[in-house]
Amino acid sequence: MIMMAAVAAILLAAACSSASTSSSGTGAADSSSSSGPIKIGLGTTVIPGIYDAQTQYMAGIKAAEGYINAHGGWGGRTVQLVQCQSPGDPASDLKCYHSIVGSQPVSMMGLLENSATYLPLLAQAHIPSFMFAGTAAEEQSSWSMGLGGIIETYTAAAKYACAKGLKTVTVFQQDVPQSRDAEAAFAKGIFSACGIQVNNVFMPLGTADPAPYIEKAVATNPQLLFISGQASPITTFLNAITAAHFPIDRVMTVPTSAPGWLSNPKSHGLLILGNQAGYPAPQSTDAVNQTFLQYVAKYSPGADATAALTLPAFQDMLIIWEVGKAIGFKNLTGQAIYNYMNNDAPGHLNVFDSYGDVVIPPTWVGVKDPYEHILQWTGSKFVDDGYWGGDWACTSASTCASVTPPAGSKA
Numbered sequence: 397m398i399m400m401a402a403v404a405a406i407l408l409a410a411a412c413s414s415a416s417t418s419s420s421g422t423g424a425a426d427s428s429s430s431s432g433p434i435k436i437g438l439g440t441t442v443i444p445g446i447y448d449a450q451t452q453y454m455a456g457i458k459a460a461e462g463y464i465n466a467h468g469g470w471g472g473r474t475v476q477l478v479q480c481q482s483p484g485d486p487a488s489d490l491k492c493y494h495s496i497v498g499s500q501p502v503s504m505m506g507l508l509e510n511s512a513t514y515l516p517l518l519a520q521a522h523i524p525s526f527m528f529a530g531t532a533a534e535e536q537s538s539w540s541m542g543l544g545g546i547i548e549t550y551t552a553a554a555k556y557a558c559a560k561g562l563k564t565v566t567v568f569q570q571d572v573p574q575s576r577d578a579e580a581a582f583a584k585g586i587f588s589a590c591g592i593q594v595n596n597v598f599m600p601l602g603t604a605d606p607a608p609y610i611e612k613a614v615a616t617n618p619q620l621l622f623i624s625g626q627a628s629p630i631t632t633f634l635n636a637i638t639a640a641h642f643p644i645d646r647v648m649t650v651p652t653s654a655p656g657w658l659s660n661p662k663s664h665g666l667l668i669l670g671n672q673a674g675y676p677a678p679q680s681t682d683a684v685n686q687t688f689l690q691y692v693a694k695y696s697p698g699a700d701a702t703a704a705l706t707l708p709a710f711q712d713m714l715i716i717w718e719v720g721k722a723i724g725f726k727n728l729t730g731q732a733i734y735n736y737m738n739n740d741a742p743g744h745l746n747v748f749d750s751y752g753d754v755v756i757p758p759t760w761v762g763v764k765d766p767y768e769h770i771l772q773w774t775g776s777k778f779v780d781d782g783y784w785g786g787d788w789a790c791t792s793a794s795t796c797a798s799v800t801p802p803a804g805s806k807a
Contacts, residue, residue: 433476434728436716437496437504437523439489439514442481449507450481455692455699456709462695463687463710464717471725486510497521502730503541505712507705515539522730524737526712529762530574532581535787538738540762543711543747546578546624548786549650552669552768553622554583555784556648558590559797566618568609571598575624582789589791610636623649634662645772650704658702664775669768670704681777684749707749714748737764757787757801767799 438457440449457477464470478499480492489510496504497517504518505526511534518525519539529535529545550567557565565587569575579596587594597613599606610633613621621642623633630649634657637647645665657663688710692701699706719736720728722745737745741754741764751767760766766787771778783799790796 431473431726433474434470434716434720434725435476435478435499435501436713437499437501437506438477438479439492439496439504439506439508439527440479440481441484441507441509443483449705450479451699452703452705453506453709455696455701455703456706456711457713458695459688459691459699459706460710460713460717463691464713468721470717470720473725473728482508484509486513489513493517497523502728503716503733505709522734524730524733526715528708530578532577535760535762537762539734541715541733541737542763543708543750543765544763544768544786546574547581548763548766548768549624549669550578550583551581551586551786552770552784553620553624553648554586554590554592555790555796556669556770556781557592557620557622558586558790559793560620561793562592562619564593564595564616564618565620565622566595566597566613566616567622567624568597568599568613569624571600578624582787585789586791586796589789590793590796606633607636607639611640614640614642619646621647623647630657630663631660634660634666638662648770658773661775663773666773667781668771668773668778670771688749711748711750715745718745751783751799755801757785760787763787766801 438453440453442448442450461475478496478501480495482488482492489508490513492508493514494517500521501523503524503526507528508514509530511527511530514527515525515534515537519537524539524541525534526541527534529540529542529547532547534540535542535545535547553567554565567579569579575598584594595613595616595618597609597616599609603609614637621637633649634644637644643665644662645667647665648667648669650669688707689701691710692699692706701707716728716733719733719741722740723732723736737754738756738761742756743753745754746752747754747765750765751769754764755766757763757766763786766785767783768786769783770781772781785799785801788802790798
């Protein structure tokens with residue numbers, strides 16, 4: 397779901413090769429101390445002028461800190477963010493991971509691209525990862541605390557198409573191994589079992605103008621055009637799709653951050669697929685979304701609450717806080733978070749703005765909430781089209797419409 401960062405990072409890897417590390421907060425005591433600061437690692441991809449995951453994350457984190465402090469705080473302890481930004485190339489990402497691991501945080505959150513490198517480092521250091529998952533290896537690791545990732549977006553889209561009785565789907569995606577692997581995990585089998593003809597359109601990495609590839613996708617005249625990842629702002633895709641005279645209400649996507657896209661008339665009818673609610677509209681009357689919007693407005697004034705990473709940042713901070721409330725903040729360590737999330741959270745811990753309590757699907761133990769939320773933007777509000785399970789297969793319209801995990805779930 398975060399393919400924009402991957403593409404932009406590869407494009408600029410040759411030009412940018414260093415990571416910077418910074419910390420915020422007070423206190424010098426080790427995070428394992430019952431009275432010292434609670435250290436949380438934050439690693440983000442930042443490519444000046446092109447992509448900035450840091451700004452999106454900090455907006456959500458500041459809002460979450462405001463919410464937490466208004467609801468009892470951290471048991472007398474402070475929170476210290478150990479931050480690192482990287483332009484996204486493997487060497488810079490690895491430097492980020494090492495710098496954060498060295499500070500011994502209780503967890504790590506954020507978005508860095510080279511997941512195959514970092515997860516073993518975090519697991520060895522007993523640091524649970526709230527990073528966005530991009531590979532099956534992450535989602536099958538118990539040290540991952542993900543709320544879904546790329547695999548879930550493909551799976552949910554396939555289930556949606558089957559449940560709606562669609563027979564032709566075009567999948568537009570970046571030509572990277574992660575995309576192909578994500579589709580193969582569940583979506584490919586679902587499409588096949590439901591008799592859906594799939595046309596895949598791959599856009600090469602580094603493509604500046606997606607319009608020719610959008611035209612190729614539209615030419616297949618699918619009942620659903622699923623844009624699984626973007627290397628350009630959503631407005632660029634909206635322009636290309638409308639120029640090709642394709643109905644927007646037959647387009648499903650996971651939009652990247654683009655301030656003002658909700659007010660763009662070209663977005664009317666667009667299907668949005670995102671982990672949890674994903675895109676809380678200011679016009680929303682949902683109480684949970686209004687709470688999020690309220691705290692973003694108060695503690696991150698001027699920030700775009702519809703940015704792709706702001707709500708996930710808010711959610712991750714609240715999960716860590718909820719674990720602290722459950723086990724006692726003086727006991728909040730990486731190992732304690734790991735133990736709670738894998739053993740006690742399923743069926744008991746509600747993720748803010750989620751389908752319900754934590755559910756761990758069979759074999760995919762690194763996914764602590766496997767549901768994706770699909771909504772349709774009408775131009776004035778979101779119409780809810782339900783939650784869709786992202787980590788188990790289905791073979792018919794009825795089974796694909798079910799959100800219930802299969803037998804064997806840890807929930």
